[in-house]
Amino acid sequence: MSTALVTGAGQGMGAAIAARLARDGHAVAVNDIAAGNARATAERIGGTAYPFDVADPDAAAAAVREIGAVDLLVANHAYMTMAPFEETTDLERTIDVNLLGTATLIELVAPGMRERGFGRIVVIASEWGVIGWPNATSYAASKGGLIALVKSAARALGPHGIAVNAIAPGITDTPQLQVDADDAGISLAAMIERYAADVPLGRVGDPADIAEVVAFLCSEPAIALVGQVLQPNGGTTR
Numbered sequence: 001m002s003t004a005l006v007t008g009a010g011q012g013m014g015a016a017i018a019a020r021l022a023r024d025g026h027a028v029a030v031n032d033i034a035a036g037n038a039r040a041t042a043e044r045i046g047g048t049a050y051p052f053d054v055a056d057p058d059a060a061a062a063a064v065r066e067i068g069a070v071d072l073l074v075a076n077h078a079y080m081t082m083a084p085f086e087e088t089t090d091l092e093r094t095i096d097v098n099l100l101g102t103a104t105l106i107e108l109v110a111p112g113m114r115e116r117g118f119g120r121i122v123v124i125a126s127e128w129g130v131i132g133w134p135n136a137t138s139y140a141a142s143k144g145g146l147i148a149l150v151k152s153a154a155r156a157l158g159p160h161g162i163a164v165n166a167i168a169p170g171i172t173d174t175p176q177l178q179v180d181a182d183d184a185g186i187s188l189a190a191m192i193e194r195y196a197a198d199v200p201l202g203r204v205g206d207p208a209d210i211a212e213v214v215a216f217l218c219s220e221p222a223i224a225l226v227g228q229v230l231q232p233n234g235g236t237t238r
Contacts, residue, residue: 001025001026001027002026002027002071002072003026003027003028003029003067003068003069003070003071003072004018004021004026004027004028004029004070004071004072004073004074004218005028005029005031005050005064005067005070005072005073005074005105005109006018006021006028006029006030006031006074006076007031007032007054007074007075007076007077007101007105008031008032008033008054008076008077008078008124009028009030009031009032009038009041009076010030010032010033010034010036010037010038010040010041011032011037011041011174011175012172012174012175012176012207013076013124013169013172013174013207013210013211014032014041014074014076014077015041015044015207016207016208016210016211017074017076017207017210017211017214018030018041018045018047019041019044019045019211020208020211020212020214020215021072021074021214021215021218022045022046022047024215024218024219026071026072026218027047027048028042028045028046028047028048029047029048029050029063029067029070030042030045030047030048030049030050031049031050031051031052031054031063031077032049032051033051033052033053033054033077034051035049035051038050038051039051048067050063050066050067053097054075054077054097054101054102054104054105055093055096055097055100055101057104060101060104060105060108061104061108064105064108064109069112069116070109070112070113071113071116071118071119071120072119072120072121072122072218073105073106073109073119073120073121073122074122074124074214074218075101075102075105075106075121075122075123075124075146076124077097077098077101077102078097078098078124078126078139078176079093079094079097079098079139080094080136080138080139080176080179081094081138081139081179082135082136082139082179082180082182082183083135083183084134084135085134085135085137088137088138090138091137091138091141094138094139094141094142095138095141095142095145097142098139098142098143098145098146099142099145099146099149102123102146102149103149106121106149106153106164109121110153110157110162113157113160113161113162114157114160114162116161117160117161118161118162119157119160119161119162119163120162120163120217120218121150121153121157121162121163121164121165122165122166122167122214122217122218123146123149123150123164123165123166123167124166124167124169124210125143125144125146125147125150125166125167125168125229126139126140126143126168126169127168127169127170127171127231127233127236127237128140128143129141129142129143129144129145129146129147129168130144130147130168130229130231130237131237132144135183143168146166147166147168147229150164150165150166150227150229151227154226154227155227158226158227163217163222163223163225163226164226164227165217165225165226165227165228165229165230166228166229166230167210167213167214167217167229167230167231167232168229168230168231168233168237169205169209169210169231169232169233170199170204170205170231170232170233170234170236170237171195171196171199171204171205171233171236172204172205172206172207172209172210173192173204173205173206173207174207177191177192177195180195192204198236199233199234199235199236200234200235200236201234201235202234203234204234205232205233205234209232210232213230213232217230
Protein backbone atom coordinates (compact mmCIF):
# COMPACT_ATOMS: atom_id res chain seq x y z
CA MET A 1 0.00 0.00 0.00
CA SER A 2 1.34 3.40 -0.98
CA THR A 3 1.13 6.38 1.35
CA ALA A 4 -0.15 9.66 -0.07
CA LEU A 5 0.25 13.06 1.58
CA VAL A 6 -2.40 15.50 0.36
CA THR A 7 -2.06 19.08 1.55
CA GLY A 8 -4.91 21.55 1.85
CA ALA A 9 -7.26 18.57 2.05
CA GLY A 10 -9.67 19.83 4.67
CA GLN A 11 -12.23 20.92 2.09
CA GLY A 12 -12.90 21.50 -1.58
CA MET A 13 -10.48 20.15 -4.15
CA GLY A 14 -8.07 18.72 -1.61
CA ALA A 15 -10.78 16.74 0.16
CA ALA A 16 -11.95 15.32 -3.18
CA ILE A 17 -8.40 14.32 -4.07
CA ALA A 18 -7.84 12.66 -0.70
CA ALA A 19 -11.08 10.70 -1.04
CA ARG A 20 -10.23 9.60 -4.58
CA LEU A 21 -6.78 8.34 -3.60
CA ALA A 22 -8.27 6.52 -0.62
CA ARG A 23 -10.67 4.74 -2.97
CA ASP A 24 -7.63 3.58 -4.95
CA GLY A 25 -6.35 1.90 -1.81
CA HIS A 26 -3.71 4.39 -0.74
CA ALA A 27 -3.16 5.28 2.90
CA VAL A 28 -3.86 9.01 2.93
CA ALA A 29 -2.21 11.54 5.24
CA VAL A 30 -4.59 14.49 5.29
CA ASN A 31 -3.09 17.92 5.83
CA ASP A 32 -4.85 21.21 6.41
CA ILE A 33 -3.92 24.31 8.36
CA ALA A 34 -7.30 24.00 10.12
CA ALA A 35 -7.02 20.98 12.41
CA GLY A 36 -10.77 20.42 12.56
CA ASN A 37 -11.05 20.30 8.78
CA ALA A 38 -8.12 17.90 8.48
CA ARG A 39 -9.66 15.56 11.05
CA ALA A 40 -13.09 15.69 9.39
CA THR A 41 -11.70 14.66 6.01
CA ALA A 42 -9.50 11.98 7.57
CA GLU A 43 -12.42 10.48 9.45
CA ARG A 44 -14.60 10.48 6.34
CA ILE A 45 -12.07 8.67 4.13
CA GLY A 46 -10.31 6.50 6.69
CA GLY A 47 -7.09 8.51 6.59
CA THR A 48 -4.94 10.18 9.23
CA ALA A 49 -4.95 13.91 9.97
CA TYR A 50 -1.72 15.93 10.01
CA PRO A 51 -2.65 19.58 10.55
CA PHE A 52 0.21 22.02 10.01
CA ASP A 53 1.04 25.24 8.18
CA VAL A 54 2.97 24.30 5.04
CA ALA A 55 4.77 27.65 5.25
CA ASP A 56 6.42 26.48 8.50
CA PRO A 57 9.40 24.30 7.44
CA ASP A 58 9.88 22.85 10.92
CA ALA A 59 6.22 21.82 11.18
CA ALA A 60 6.34 20.29 7.70
CA ALA A 61 9.50 18.35 8.52
CA ALA A 62 8.02 17.04 11.76
CA ALA A 63 4.88 15.86 9.96
CA VAL A 64 6.84 14.09 7.20
CA ARG A 65 8.96 12.32 9.84
CA GLU A 66 5.80 11.18 11.61
CA ILE A 67 4.13 9.99 8.40
CA GLY A 68 7.20 8.01 7.36
CA ALA A 69 7.57 6.90 3.75
CA VAL A 70 5.61 9.24 1.47
CA ASP A 71 5.13 7.63 -1.93
CA LEU A 72 2.69 10.17 -3.36
CA LEU A 73 2.73 13.89 -2.65
CA VAL A 74 -0.16 16.05 -3.81
CA ALA A 75 0.62 19.69 -3.04
CA ASN A 76 -2.84 21.22 -3.18
CA HIS A 77 -2.57 23.90 -0.48
CA ALA A 78 -3.13 27.50 -1.50
CA TYR A 79 -3.40 31.00 -0.10
CA MET A 80 -5.13 33.74 -2.07
CA THR A 81 -6.47 37.23 -1.63
CA MET A 82 -7.68 39.51 -4.38
CA ALA A 83 -7.12 43.21 -4.99
CA PRO A 84 -6.33 45.49 -7.93
CA PHE A 85 -2.80 45.17 -9.27
CA GLU A 86 -1.69 48.50 -7.78
CA GLU A 87 -2.95 47.48 -4.33
CA THR A 88 -1.22 44.11 -4.05
CA THR A 89 0.04 43.66 -0.48
CA ASP A 90 0.07 39.92 0.18
CA LEU A 91 3.02 38.77 -1.92
CA GLU A 92 5.17 37.49 0.94
CA ARG A 93 2.55 35.27 2.57
CA THR A 94 1.32 33.99 -0.79
CA ILE A 95 4.83 33.02 -1.92
CA ASP A 96 5.63 31.50 1.48
CA VAL A 97 2.58 29.21 1.35
CA ASN A 98 2.11 28.44 -2.32
CA LEU A 99 5.66 28.33 -3.67
CA LEU A 100 8.12 27.94 -0.82
CA GLY A 101 5.85 25.59 1.11
CA THR A 102 5.61 23.31 -1.90
CA ALA A 103 9.36 23.43 -2.53
CA THR A 104 10.00 22.47 1.09
CA LEU A 105 7.64 19.51 0.90
CA ILE A 106 9.27 18.23 -2.28
CA GLU A 107 12.69 18.52 -0.66
CA LEU A 108 11.43 16.59 2.37
CA VAL A 109 9.87 13.65 0.53
CA ALA A 110 12.30 13.34 -2.39
CA PRO A 111 15.15 11.58 -0.53
CA GLY A 112 12.91 8.71 0.54
CA MET A 113 11.43 8.42 -2.93
CA ARG A 114 14.93 8.25 -4.41
CA GLU A 115 15.91 5.48 -2.00
CA ARG A 116 12.86 3.43 -2.98
CA GLY A 117 13.18 4.25 -6.68
CA PHE A 118 9.57 5.34 -6.88
CA GLY A 119 7.52 8.45 -6.32
CA ARG A 120 4.72 10.58 -7.69
CA ILE A 121 4.54 14.31 -7.03
CA VAL A 122 1.53 16.27 -8.26
CA VAL A 123 1.48 20.02 -7.73
CA ILE A 124 -1.80 21.87 -8.06
CA ALA A 125 -0.94 25.09 -9.87
CA SER A 126 -3.62 27.20 -11.58
CA GLU A 127 -4.74 28.44 -14.97
CA TRP A 128 -3.92 31.88 -13.60
CA GLY A 129 -0.31 30.75 -13.23
CA VAL A 130 -0.33 30.24 -17.00
CA ILE A 131 -2.26 33.30 -18.18
CA GLY A 132 -2.03 35.68 -15.19
CA TRP A 133 -4.89 37.54 -13.53
CA PRO A 134 -4.98 41.28 -12.78
CA ASN A 135 -6.79 41.05 -9.44
CA ALA A 136 -4.76 38.10 -8.19
CA THR A 137 -1.19 39.11 -8.99
CA SER A 138 0.45 37.45 -6.00
CA TYR A 139 -1.50 34.24 -6.46
CA ALA A 140 -0.82 34.05 -10.20
CA ALA A 141 2.87 34.76 -9.66
CA SER A 142 3.15 32.01 -7.05
CA LYS A 143 1.37 29.51 -9.28
CA GLY A 144 3.57 30.43 -12.24
CA GLY A 145 6.55 29.79 -9.98
CA LEU A 146 5.15 26.37 -9.15
CA ILE A 147 5.08 25.46 -12.82
CA ALA A 148 8.78 26.31 -13.17
CA LEU A 149 9.51 24.41 -9.94
CA VAL A 150 7.75 21.32 -11.30
CA LYS A 151 9.66 21.40 -14.58
CA SER A 152 12.99 21.68 -12.76
CA ALA A 153 12.16 19.04 -10.14
CA ALA A 154 10.97 16.69 -12.86
CA ARG A 155 14.33 16.88 -14.61
CA ALA A 156 16.22 16.28 -11.37
CA LEU A 157 14.05 13.47 -9.97
CA GLY A 158 12.89 11.68 -13.12
CA PRO A 159 16.03 9.52 -13.37
CA HIS A 160 15.22 8.17 -9.90
CA GLY A 161 11.77 6.88 -10.86
CA ILE A 162 9.95 9.93 -9.54
CA ALA A 163 7.38 11.53 -11.83
CA VAL A 164 6.72 15.20 -11.03
CA ASN A 165 3.84 16.97 -12.77
CA ALA A 166 1.55 19.96 -12.35
CA ILE A 167 -2.15 20.43 -12.81
CA ALA A 168 -3.36 23.91 -13.71
CA PRO A 169 -7.13 23.81 -13.13
CA GLY A 170 -9.45 26.45 -14.44
CA ILE A 171 -12.18 27.96 -12.29
CA THR A 172 -13.36 25.20 -9.97
CA ASP A 173 -16.33 25.18 -7.61
CA THR A 174 -14.56 25.25 -4.25
CA PRO A 175 -14.91 27.45 -1.14
CA GLN A 176 -12.03 29.56 -2.49
CA LEU A 177 -14.45 31.08 -5.04
CA GLN A 178 -15.96 33.09 -2.19
CA VAL A 179 -12.83 35.27 -2.35
CA ASP A 180 -13.60 35.98 -6.01
CA ALA A 181 -17.24 36.75 -5.26
CA ASP A 182 -16.31 39.12 -2.45
CA ASP A 183 -13.83 40.90 -4.70
CA ALA A 184 -16.48 41.29 -7.42
CA GLY A 185 -19.13 42.35 -4.91
CA ILE A 186 -21.63 39.70 -6.00
CA SER A 187 -23.02 36.47 -4.60
CA LEU A 188 -21.16 33.19 -4.90
CA ALA A 189 -23.86 31.80 -7.19
CA ALA A 190 -23.59 34.84 -9.46
CA MET A 191 -19.80 34.51 -9.51
CA ILE A 192 -20.02 30.88 -10.59
CA GLU A 193 -22.53 31.80 -13.30
CA ARG A 194 -20.29 34.59 -14.56
CA TYR A 195 -17.25 32.33 -14.78
CA ALA A 196 -19.24 29.51 -16.41
CA ALA A 197 -20.33 31.83 -19.21
CA ASP A 198 -16.71 32.02 -20.40
CA VAL A 199 -16.07 28.26 -20.33
CA PRO A 200 -16.55 26.40 -23.64
CA LEU A 201 -17.76 23.36 -21.70
CA GLY A 202 -20.53 25.51 -20.22
CA ARG A 203 -19.73 24.99 -16.54
CA VAL A 204 -16.98 25.62 -14.03
CA GLY A 205 -14.92 22.70 -12.84
CA ASP A 206 -15.92 20.24 -10.18
CA PRO A 207 -13.38 19.08 -7.56
CA ALA A 208 -14.01 15.51 -8.75
CA ASP A 209 -12.71 16.51 -12.20
CA ILE A 210 -9.35 17.41 -10.73
CA ALA A 211 -9.28 14.42 -8.40
CA GLU A 212 -9.55 12.08 -11.38
CA VAL A 213 -6.59 13.74 -13.09
CA VAL A 214 -4.54 13.44 -9.89
CA ALA A 215 -5.44 9.77 -9.56
CA PHE A 216 -4.28 9.16 -13.12
CA LEU A 217 -0.97 10.97 -12.61
CA CYS A 218 -0.35 8.84 -9.52
CA SER A 219 -0.92 5.63 -11.46
CA GLU A 220 1.63 3.43 -13.24
CA PRO A 221 0.11 4.01 -16.72
CA ALA A 222 0.94 7.71 -16.38
CA ILE A 223 4.69 7.16 -15.98
CA ALA A 224 5.50 8.77 -19.36
CA LEU A 225 4.10 12.08 -18.10
CA VAL A 226 7.02 13.88 -16.49
CA GLY A 227 7.34 17.64 -16.05
CA GLN A 228 3.98 18.25 -17.70
CA VAL A 229 1.32 20.86 -16.94
CA LEU A 230 -2.14 19.37 -17.45
CA GLN A 231 -4.93 21.93 -17.85
CA PRO A 232 -8.38 20.54 -17.00
CA ASN A 233 -10.34 23.75 -17.46
CA GLY A 234 -13.25 23.03 -19.80
CA GLY A 235 -11.47 24.65 -22.73
CA THR A 236 -10.74 28.16 -21.46
CA THR A 237 -7.00 27.75 -22.16
CA ARG A 238 -6.20 25.66 -25.21
